[in-house]
Amino acid sequence: MHAVHAAAGLSPVDEATSLPAWLYTDPEFFEVEKEEVFRPSWQVVCHLSDVPEPGDYHTFDFIGEMIVVVRGEDGVVRAFHNVCRHRAARIVDGPAGNCGHRLNCPYHAWSYDLTGRLAGVPQRKTFGDLDVDTHGLVPVELEVFFGFIFVRLKSGGPSVAEMMRTYAPELEPYRFEELKALGRVTLRPRHLNWKNIGDNYSDSLHIAVAHPGLTRLFGRGYGIESTEWVDKMWGALRDTPSSNPSERAYQHFLPDVAHLPPERKRFWTYFKIWPNVAFDIYPDQVDFMQWIPISATESVIREIAYVLPDDRREMKVTRYLNWRINRQVNKEDTDLIYRVQAGMQTSAYTLGPLGETEVCLRHFSRKMRRLIPEARLRRAPAPGWSRHREGLADAAE
Numbered sequence: 001m002h003a004v005h006a007a008a009g010l011s012p013v014d015e016a017t018s019l020p021a022w023l024y025t026d027p028e029f030f031e032v033e034k035e036e037v038f039r040p041s042w043q044v045v046c047h048l049s050d051v052p053e054p055g056d057y058h059t060f061d062f063i064g065e066m067i068v069v070v071r072g073e074d075g076v077v078r079a080f081h082n083v084c085r086h087r088a089a090r091i092v093d094g095p096a097g098n099c100g101h102r103l104n105c106p107y108h109a110w111s112y113d114l115t116g117r118l119a120g121v122p123q124r125k126t127f128g129d130l131d132v133d134t135h136g137l138v139p140v141e142l143e144v145f146f147g148f149i150f151v152r153l154k155s156g157g158p159s160v161a162e163m164m165r166t167y168a169p170e171l172e173p174y175r176f177e178e179l180k181a182l183g184r185v186t187l188r189p190r191h192l193n194w195k196n197i198g199d200n201y202s203d204s205l206h207i208a209v210a211h212p213g214l215t216r217l218f219g220r221g222y223g224i225e226s227t228e229w230v231d232k233m234w235g236a237l238r239d240t241p242s243s244n245p246s247e248r249a250y251q252h253f254l255p256d257v258a259h260l261p262p263e264r265k266r267f268w269t270y271f272k273i274w275p276n277v278a279f280d281i282y283p284d285q286v287d288f289m290q291w292i293p294i295s296a297t298e299s300v301i302r303e304i305a306y307v308l309p310d311d312r313r314e315m316k317v318t319r320y321l322n323w324r325i326n327r328q329v330n331k332e333d334t335d336l337i338y339r340v341q342a343g344m345q346t347s348a349y350t351l352g353p354l355g356e357t358e359v360c361l362r363h364f365s366r367k368m369r370r371l372i373p374e375a376r377l378r379r380a381p382a383p384g385w386s387r388h389r390e391g392l393a394d395a396a397e
Contacts, residue, residue: 072114080137146176163229179306202360
C-alpha cells in the first residue's frame with residue numbers, strides 16, 4: 001500500500017494509460033468533479049445575437065445552479081443566479097424570453113432591474129431596515145468571446161480568450177460576431193458519463209474504423225493536436241466524390257464563402273475547450289456542443305448551429321446536408337460510447353494503454369489525475385473517501 005499526494009508527479013503508467021473505469025460510474029467522484037472541474041470551468045450559454053434587445057434573456061441550468069443571462073437597458077449583457085433573494089424561487093422560466101424592464105419573481109413579486117439591483121419589494125415597511133443594496137441578484141462571472149457568451153461559477157484560472165489565444169487567428173475570418181442561430185437549442189439526454197462523451201470527441205483513432213462517412217470526406221487526412229486547455233481536430237474535404245448521396249451532394253453544392261481564405265473554404269475544424277464545450281466550425285455554419293453532467297452515469301448533450309445570413313439556394317442545401325451527415329456521425333458515436341459505458345461497469349476493465357498518437361486522450365487523463373489525485377487509483381476506494389480528501393488517498397499497488 002502507498003499514499004497519493006496531490007503534489008506528487010505522475011508515474012510512467014499514469015502518463016500512458018486511460019483513466020480508470022471507476023471514475024466513469026462513481027457517484028462520489030462525480031461530486032468531487034462538480035467542485036474541482038465544473039464550478040471553475042467556462043460554460044457557453046448562447047450568442048450575443050440571441051439577446052439583442054433590453055430584457056432579452058437566456059437561462060442555463062448547470063450542476064444544480066440556475067443561471068440567467070440578460071441584456072440591460074444600457075446594452076450590457078450580465079449573468080446572475082436565477083434565484084430570488086427573498087425565498088429562493090426561480091425567477092424566470094423557459095430557455096429564453098424577454099422580461100421587460102424588470103426580472104419579477106412570480107412567488108412574492110420581488111423585482112430586480114436589469115443590472116440585478118433589488119428594485120421592488122411589496123409591503124416594504126414590514127421588512128424593517130432591509131438593505132436594498134445587499135439583496136440584489138447574485139452575479140455570475142461572464143465573458144464574451146467572439147460573440148459567444150460564457151459563464152463560470154467560480155473565478156480563477158484563465159479566461160476563454162487566454163485558453164483560445166493560440167487559435168484566435170484561425171477564428172477571425174469566420175465572422176463569429178455576426179452569427180445568428182439556426183433553429184433552437186437541442187437537448188439530448190444520454191445515460192453516459194460526461195467523460196466518455198468528451199473522450200470520444202477527441203479520439204482520432206476511431207474515425208477510420210467507425211465513421212465511414214468522414215473517411216470518405218477526409219480520406220486519411222484527419223489531424224489532431226492538444227494544448228493546455230484546448231483539443232483541435234481537423235480535416236479537408238477531398239475532391240473525389242463520395243459514394244454516399246448526401247456527402248456527394250455536400251461536396252458539390254458547398255458554395256464559395258468569399259470571406260474565408262482559400263485553405264478554409266473546404267475545411268472542417270473541431271475545437272474542444274476544457275472540460276466539456278466543443279465548437280464544430282464548417283465553411284457553411286458553426287455549431288457548439290456541450291456535454292452537461294447530470295450524474296455519474298447521465299449527461300445531456302446541448303447543441304445548436306449558428307450561421308451567417310446567406311439566401312443562396314446552394315448554401316441552404318449545404319446546411320441541410322451538413323445536418324444529415326452529422327446526424328449519422330452522431331448516431332455512430334452514440335452507439336460507440338454506449339458500448340464503452342457498458343464496459344466500464346464490468347469487472348473486466350480497469351484501464352487501458354494509450355498510444356503515442358492519442359495526444360488528446362493522454363492530455364485529458366494527465367489533467368484529471370493532477371487535478372483530482374484520487375483519479376490515479378486503479379480501483380474505487382472505500383465509500384466515504386471524498387469526505388477525507390484533505391488528507392491522503394490510500395492506493396492499491
